[in-house]
Amino acid sequence: MPQLITGRRAAAAIVTAALLVPLAACGKGADKKKDDGDAKSGGTTKAELTVLAASSLTDVFQKAGALYEKDHPGTKVKFSFAGSQELAAQVREGVPADALVTADTKTMDSLKVDTGAPTVIAKNRLVIATGEGNPKKITALKDLAKSDLKVVLAASEVPVGRYSKQVLDAQKLKVEPVSQEPNVRAVLSKVELGEADAGLVYKTDAATAPKKVDAVDIPDAQNAVASYPAATLKASEHSAAAAAFVKWLSTPAAQKLLRQAGFQQP
Template sequence: MNRTRTALAAALLVSLTAACSSTGEKETTVTVLAAASLTDVFKQAQAAYEKSHPGTKLTFSFAGSQELAAQVRQGVPADALVTADTKTMDGLKGSTTTPVTIARNKLTIVTTPGNPKNIHTLADLARPDLKVVLAAPEVPAGRYSKKILDSQHITVEPVSQEANVRAVLSKVSMKEADAGIVYETDAKATKTTTVEIPASQNAVALYPAATLKKSEHTKQADDFVKWLTSDEAQQLLRKAGFQQP
């Protein structure tokens, strides 16, 4: 009888321990602030990561990198940060761990489907008959765009300057503008027509990732940031058009 009671008690303890462990794992949610250009690939990454890390759930907040930085400075609860440039991340050194570069990207010109205005070069964007939309200068995509236009001594008067690169893409895809400059990976997400920018005229965007020091789930956030450099994550990024870090 005593042996039976002992066995039952042991079984109950194991069951309770497993239940508590399971409950604890389900409650661990890692909030990631991520650049808008990562929207599509990170949604794919979420499914892959949660499958291999059953104790962690990911939630993302996508916006322009400058908006994400403002959120960090305001103390918005979050665990990890991924920006589309090193300048923004470097400006948050006191708030993050040492960042790691997870990917690179390049810029491209996007036009309305079929390129009806016959845009073939960066210089064409200066034409007065075109409605061009760009990301705002404080946005990484806007800063990169300004850099490549200035380097070619091209002056573009945009009809609007958007808060993130996805907004630029939306304006062109909805035919509210004739053309814009976005990341190559973003162009894949719509039916817009792309016009390649030669490598000698282009800029390379770096994507650093880091854990936020105020995270309440430091270990899980560290694990996610580390996973972004893994073969599994890198394959997803390559498939989405991002380049190796």
């Protein structure tokens, strides 16, 4: 009799297991479908994104991140700001991140093996940043070549430094900077602190310190246009959420913030 009971129990267990297997499979399929649906719609998928972004995007991207999180519950956006060349080095070293936005297409193009297809989200131009009130009466690029003027520039490997060299070389101007900085915010800081009389920065950066610096416009014919491409990183652990954020940067809501910050249309 004990063996009979054991046999019945074993048979019942086999039948129960057979019934549960398809149910479990259906459950997994439904969950996967739900996850896929959330990822495609930008819905409630939980994700914390790390976005590597050029220093000149610091202020506007902090606002953009807050707006994105508000409109996309469950997604958190964390930014890491630095010069584009530093960001590229981080990507090559495998620093965990989900998306990248640089201040030039050259840097982005050098990372094709690591990124998805880039999209230009904004453009920018250079201005001459001077101390408040423009005490040295700087009016044009040629003034930067004066021997008694302390000028600070970004290093040539930095996008803004490369653009600066481009516009100065085009005007055949020889400028000896008192320092060469790792990013545009460092250039702006030198002028703000009075450690330099002038520096070449993006128009949007000068606009972040209206009470500390003046901005002298450079004519379009003498200027350079900076393009800002954005792309997902192939190593991202949140590829769908990263793609959604990069796509959002071209939407009217994001573009409005960029225009308000002084960036030009892509």
